[in-house]
Structures are given as structure tokens and as C-alpha cells.
Amino acid sequence: MRRVTVYDSRTRETRVFAPIHPPRVGLYVCGMTPYAPAHVGHARTMVVFDVVTRALRRWGYRVFYVQNVTNLDDKLIARAADEGVDPLALAERHFAAYRAAMERLGVHSVNLYPFATDYVPEILTQIAQLIERGFAYRAPDGSVYFEVAKFPGYGALSGQKIEALRPGARVERDERKRAPEDFVVWKASTPGEPSWDSPWGPGRPGWHIEDTAMTVRLLGERYDLHGGGLDLIFPHHEAEIAQAEGATGAAPLVNYWMHSGLLLFEGTKMSKSLGNVATLDGALDEYGAMTLRLYYLNAHYRSPLDFDPVKSLPEAREAYARLAQPADRIAALLARGGPEREGAELPATLADAAPAFVERLDATLAEDFDTRAAIALLFGWTRKLLESGVNWDDLSGPALAELRAPYDWGSEVLGLFGGPTGDAAGAWAEIVPVAIAARTRARARGDFAEADRIREALAAVGVRLEDDARGTRWSFASAP
RNA sequence: GCCGAGGUGGCAGAAUGGUUAAUGCGACGGACUGCAGAUCCGUUUCCUGGGGGUUCGAUUCCCUCCCUCGGCUCCA
Numbered sequence: 001m002r003r004v005t006v007y008d009s010r011t012r013e014t015r016v017f018a019p020i021h022p023p024r025v026g027l028y029v030c031g032m033t034p035y036a037p038a039h040v041g042h043a044r045t046m047v048v049f050d051v052v053t054r055a056l057r058r059w060g061y062r063v064f065y066v067q068n069v070t071n072l073d074d075k076l077i078a079r080a081a082d083e084g085v086d087p088l089a090l091a092e093r094h095f096a097a098y099r100a101a102m103e104r105l106g107v108h109s110v111n112l113y114p115f116a117t118d119y120v121p122e123i124l125t126q127i128a129q130l131i132e133r134g135f136a137y138r139a140p141d142g143s144v145y146f147e148v149a150k151f152p153g154y155g156a157l158s159g160q161k162i163e164a165l166r167p168g169a170r171v172e173r174d175e176r177k178r179a180p181e182d183f184v185v186w187k188a189s190t191p192g193e194p195s196w197d198s199p200w201g202p203g204r205p206g207w208h209i210e211d212t213a214m215t216v217r218l219l220g221e222r223y224d225l226h227g228g229g230l231d232l233i234f235p236h237h238e239a240e241i242a243q244a245e246g247a248t249g250a251a252p253l254v255n256y257w258m259h260s261g262l263l264l265f266e267g268t269k270m271s272k273s274l275g276n277v278a279t280l281d282g283a284l285d286e287y288g289a290m291t292l293r294l295y296y297l298n299a300h301y302r303s304p305l306d307f308d309p310v311k312s313l314p315e316a317r318e319a320y321a322r323l324a325q326p327a328d329r330i331a332a333l334l335a336r337g338g339p340e341r342e343g344a345e346l347p348a349t350l351a352d353a354a355p356a357f358v359e360r361l362d363a364t365l366a367e368d369f370d371t372r373a374a375i376a377l378l379f380g381w382t383r384k385l386l387e388s389g390v391n392w393d394d395l396s397g398p399a400l401a402e403l404r405a406p407y408d409w410g411s412e413v414l415g416l417f418g419g420p421t422g423d424a425a426g427a428w429a430e431i432v433p434v435a436i437a438a439r440t441r442a443r444a445r446g447d448f449a450e451a452d453r454i455r456e457a458l459a460a461v462g463v464r465l466e467d468d469a470r471g472t473r474w475s476f477a478s479a480p
Numbered sequence: 481g482c483c484g485a486g487g488u489g490g491c492a493g494a495a496u497g498g499u500u501a502a503u504g505c506g507a508c509g510g511a512c513u514g515c516a517g518a519u520c521c522g523u524u525u526c527c528u529g530g531g532g533g534u535u536c537g538a539u540u541c542c543c544u545c546c547c548u549c550g551g552c553u554c555c556a
Contacts, residue, residue: 032556045556075554159483160552183553207553229556234483236553261485262550269550298504299493304485304549312492315505322504325518372494376503386519448514455516466518473518 002059004366006225007302009233009257010157014368017256019224024062026223027053028215028254030232031067031113034094035076038101038280040292040307041229041263041270046107047296047415048260048369049227053109054413055365064111066218069095071115073207077193087194088117101280105289106415114214116205120196122213123205126247127185127198135246139176142188142201148181151242157257158234183239185209208239212247215240221250230259230302261299264306278307290324291317293415297371320416323378326385327407327417329392330400332475336429343396346403350388354405357381361409371414381406393473432463436472439465 004017019025029049032042049065056063070076071091080087095113102108127144130136135150148154148162155161162181174180184206189195195202205213215223221244228237237257244253262269265276283292286309295316299305306312334341345351357377365374385403392400411417435454442450455465458474466473 030556033554039556042556048556073554155483158551161482163482181553227556230484231551231555234551234553236555239553260556262556264549267549269555271555302485303493306492308492311505315492318506319504321518370494372503376494379503389520443514446514452515464517467513467516468518 001061002362002366004056004059005368006256006258007368008255009259010252010254015256017224019061020220020222020255023060024064025056025225026219027063027065027225027227028211028219028223029065029067029110029226030211030228030236031069032098033070033073033075034091034098035073035079036094036272038098039270040278040280040283042098043101043105043280043283043292044263044296044305045227045229045260046102047105047293048301049258050107050109051297051371051414052225052227052258052369054415055369057109058413059362059366063109064219065109066112066114066214067110068211068214069113069115070207070210071095072117072194072204091115097281101284104284105280106293106418112218114218116210116214117194119210119213119217120205122217123186123209124196124198126209126213126216126243127200129247130185130243133246133249135242136185137178138200139188141176142186142203143176143184144186144200145177145182146185146239146242146246147178148183148242149179151246153245153251154238154242157238157241160234160238183208183235185243208236209243211236212240212244212253215253216244216248221248222253222255224254225256225258226254227258227260230262233259258301260301261303261305264304266308267306270307278309283313287313287317290416290418291320294320294323294375297414297416298375300372301369323375323382324407324417326382326392327404327410328475329473330404330407331417333392333395334397334400334404337397339397339401341397341400343399344391344394345396346399347388347390350385350390350403353384354402357406358409361406361413365413374410374414378406378410428463432458432474436465436474440472 001023005014006017007014027049029045032038053063053065069091072087076087076091080090083090099113102110127136130146131138131144134147136144136146138144185208186198186200186203187206188200189202189204193204195204215226226237226240241253245251264270265278268274268276270277287295291313295313296305298316298319337343361374361377364370364377367373390403395403407417435458439451439454442448442454458465464475466475
């Protein structure tokens with residue numbers, strides 16, 4: 001296992017990552033509440049933790065990645081009522097769409113997507129423990145509240161002081177609570193809502209309790225990594241700590257808290273009321289998965305990132321086109337000739353460089369998942385290959401594979417440089433040269449209209465032609 | 481008000497107590513080209529919010545001020 005450092009939001013320091021039961025790693029990431037289509041902000045968080053997981057796995061850690069699905073809460077119930085559908089069915093539908101979008105984005109690292117409503121027994125057990133240990137109390141209407149004053153550590157994660165919260169006065173006065181900062185763990189049911197029986201009467205889980213009930217069940221009373229967006233630190237993650245540590249007595253619940261920076265939209269927070277929400281599917285349609293992933297990963301994961309459809313995204317698209325240029329060309333050559341392909345060996349300036357370079361990539365990323373620095377290195381590799389003036393077309397399979405190695409690393413860890421390979425590429429390899437030959441003849445006799453027609457026809461199906469001194473080259477246009 | 485993150489070149493955005501302040505995008509000039517694209521060469525060599533302080537030396541450390549953004553129980 002490689003030495004990895006991780007910045008922990010709770011202790012506010014970067015420490016060497018030491019799992020409780022190496023090489024196993026328990027990772028829990030707060031997923032979305034599927035009451036509306038996923039937006040590009042959700043996707044940033046998911047790509048960040050996808051890369052964390054891919055990297056740890058590459059380095060020998062056995063990561064069990066759990067991402068919860070809050071398939072029942074106030075928003076879902078309200079939205080379902082608007083649409084006149086069952087809230088659980090609404091959640092199911094949006095979750096399916098979310099999964100499909102994640103597939104398009106190349107996020108395949110999650111092991112388990114547990115649904116909140118499948119953990120009601122665990123939730124009831126945990127609430128009973130909290131009441132028994134004096135951390136929670138029952139309200140007259142059958143709701144159960146966590147009593148923040150009973151948990152001295154409350155506020156440690158976010159740096160909030162309870163006294164400081166009260167003057168904020170955004171908390172509505174609620175007669176059922178002993179203090180304004182107390183939060184609900186069990187909500188007495190309102191007629192028409194889904195509800196479950198409990199010792200305190202029919203009701204449904206509060207927002208925070210599902211996570212701790214799931215984590216204790218799936219990852220244990222203490223586990224290694226918890227991720228999520230920065231906006232969840234308070235109160236959600238604060239509440240998780242209070243609930244889990246209160247219920248089990250084991251502390252700390254989580255050894256390393258990782259929070260991803262929020263995505264802004266043209267400089268301000270995305271919100272539905274401002275109408276500045278970009279859906280993930282729309283962004284995938286417009287920019288493609290590779291551009292989006294590069295865009296997300298080309299920023300430090302804790303920094304805010306500005307989603308600007310006319311500036312930052314087109315820039316990312318240009319940057320990706322350059323970065324992936326050698327990767328795509330080498331992949332296309334390997335797909336056609338295969339790894340056994342005959343040809344020249346690498347020039348001395350490039351020979352043996354790749355293994356050391358890949359090691360540098362790993363070492364760089366292992367410093368608190370510095371994807372940006374790793375990408376800067378990959379740009380350096382691209383520049384080195386382009387400036388070397390090597391004739392790709394003449395290289396042997398093993399030589400090409402060596403040049404491709406850093407991009408394979410990028411593919412494995414960052415999820416970049418995907419593209420058609422195997423059979424699909426093979427079929428194109430039969431057809432495209434025929435079209436190129438026809439175009440070359442047309443150009444030779446000066447029939448440029450015909451030549452352009454052929455080029456455009458191929459472009460329409462995703463094959464890009466480029467002429468240079470050696471003739472016409474083709475490649476797959478970066479797939480959107 | 482409280483908590484937190486920031487203010488770096490035309491833009492995005494790194495890094496470091498001290499040689500030419502990463503990387504990318506963009507721009508300009510040139511090569512190549514039927515066109516386009518890609519690539520290459522050159523230029524963008526006077527960029528670190530204001531003011532103090534520590535230091536031989538600060539963009540980097542300390543203090544202060546100004547400004548921006550986020551959180552403060554809907555939130556990835």
C-alpha cells in the first residue's frame with residue numbers, strides 16, 4: 001500500500017492515511033436526495049470521490065464505498081404531492097436517472113447504494129439507544145429529538161458554537177423542542193405520508209439518522225473516510241457525529257472527513273430559486289464526460305469552482321483536446337495494429353521514461369489527491385511527446401504502449417482518455433481507409449468539393465480527418 | 481454578528497522564506513496547408529488587494545484594513 005496523505009476537515013490538518021483495518025477502507029459518501037434531476041454540483045462531488053476510490057484501489061487499498069440514497073424526506077414528499085405520485089416511486093425514478101448519468105460520467109466505483117427506507121429497523125434501534133443514553137427525548141406529538149446540549153462535542157467539526165447559533169435566529173421556534181438547536185431524529189407522521197410503526201408512534205426517520213444507522217450497520221461504529229459536499233458539514237455531519245457517537249459510545253465515528261468544495265454557477269451559488277442550475281445530463285450532452293471530468297479534476301477538490309458555460313467549460317474542452325491528442329492517436333494505432341504491431345523502437349530521448357513518469361503521477365496524487373498537479377504532469381507528458389517529433393505511425397506495439405502508459409494511468413485513476421477500442425475500432429479500421437483513399441484521389445485531381453464532402457461525412461459519424469506532411473490521419477473525435 | 485475559504489499575468493488557477501512564480505486557455509507573429517484542423521517555432525520577458533512588522537531577503541511568516549465567496553438547520 002502506498003503512503004497517502006489526507007486532509008481531515010475535523011482536525012484541520014493533513015495526515016498520513018491509516019485505515020483501521022488495513023488494507024480495507026470503509027468509505028461513506030452522502031449521496032443525493034433524488035427528488036429532481038442531478039446537477040453539475042452533485043457531479044463534482046461524485047467525480048472527486050470516484051477518483052479517491054480509484055486511486056486508493058490502485059494503491060492496494062480495498063475500498064468499500066457506500067453512497068446512501070435519501071429516498072424519503074420533506075422535499076421528496078412535497079414534490080411527489082405536487083406531481084400526484086408516490087414519493088418512494090418518485091425517488092426510484094430519479095435515482096435510476098442519477099445512476100444512468102453517473103454511468104455516462106464514468107463513475108463506477110460505488111459498491112453499494114443503500115436506500116434509507118431499507119434501514120428503518122437499524123434507525124429504530126439507534127433512536128432507542130439515544131433515548132436510553134439520555135441524548136434524545138420524546139416530544140408530546142410522538143417525534144423524537146436529539147438534545148444537542150447533552151453532547152459536548154457538538155460543533156467541533158464545523159467550528160460552530162451553540163450559543164452563536166441562536167442569535168442567527170433562522171431557526172424557527174418549535175414548542176416541541178427543548179432548545180432551538182435540537183434536531184429531529186424521528187418525525188411523527190402526518191396523514192398521507194409514508195410512515196412506519198415505532199415505540200414512539202407512527203412516523204418516519206429524520207434526515208440525519210439514516211446515515212448513522214447505515215454506517216454503523218455497514219461500516220461499523222468507527223470507520224475510515226466520510227465524504228460529501230462542503231455544504232453538509234453543518235448541520236448534517238455535525239449531527240451524524242453526535243448521533244453515532246452518542247448511540248454507540250465509540251469515537252471518533254470517522255477518522256478522516258473529506259469535503260469537496262462547492263460548485264458555483266457564474267460566480268454565485270446554484271439554486272433553483274435563482275434559476276441557475278445546470279443539470280448533469282445537459283452538461284454531458286453539451287460538453288461530454290471527458291471535458292467535464294477534466295474540468296472538475298483540474299481544480300483542487302476543496303476549492304470552490306466556477307461553472308461558466310461560456311468560459312471555463314469551453315476552455316476545458318480545448319485543454320482536453322490537447323491533452324488527449326497523443327493518447328487518442330496512440331490508442332487508435334494500437335487498436336488497429338494490436339500490441340504485436342511491428343515497428344521502430346522508441347528514440348533514446350523517450351525510452352524508459354514512462355515507468356518513472358507513472359511513479360511520479362502516483363506520488364503526486366498521493367499527496368491529498370492532488371489531481372490538479374497530476375494533470376499538470378500529464379500535460380507535460382503530452383508536450384514532451386508532441387515536441388519529440390516522433391513518428392507514431394512507425395512505432396512498434398510495445399513502444400506505443402510505453403508512450404501510452406501515463407495516459408493509461410489517467411484512464412485508470414482519473415477516468416480520462418476513454419474512447420472506442422476493440423471491435424468497434426477494428427471495424428472502423430476497415431472502412432475509414434477506403435474513404436480516405438477516395439478523398440486523397442479527389443484532392444489529387446483538384447476536386448476539393450468532393451474531398452470536403454467525404455471529410456464532413458466522416459465527421460458526422462465521429463471520425464476526424466487531419467492532413468499533414470505524411471498524408472491523412474484519422475481518429476475518433478472525443479466522444480461527447 | 482459568528483464560522484470558514486480566498487484575493488496571483490488578458491482569463492482560469494498552482495507553488496515556494498531567496499536562480500527565468502507551475503500548468504492550461506486565450507492573443508499576436510511565423511512555418512506547414514487547396515481549405516480546415518492538428519502540430520512546430522517565436523512573442524505575451526514591467527502578475528502575487530492596501531498598510532505596517534519580522535528578515536540580509538516575503539508573494540510566502542505576523543498584525544491590521546479593504547474586498548469577494550460560502551456556511552449558520554433545504555443543500556453534493
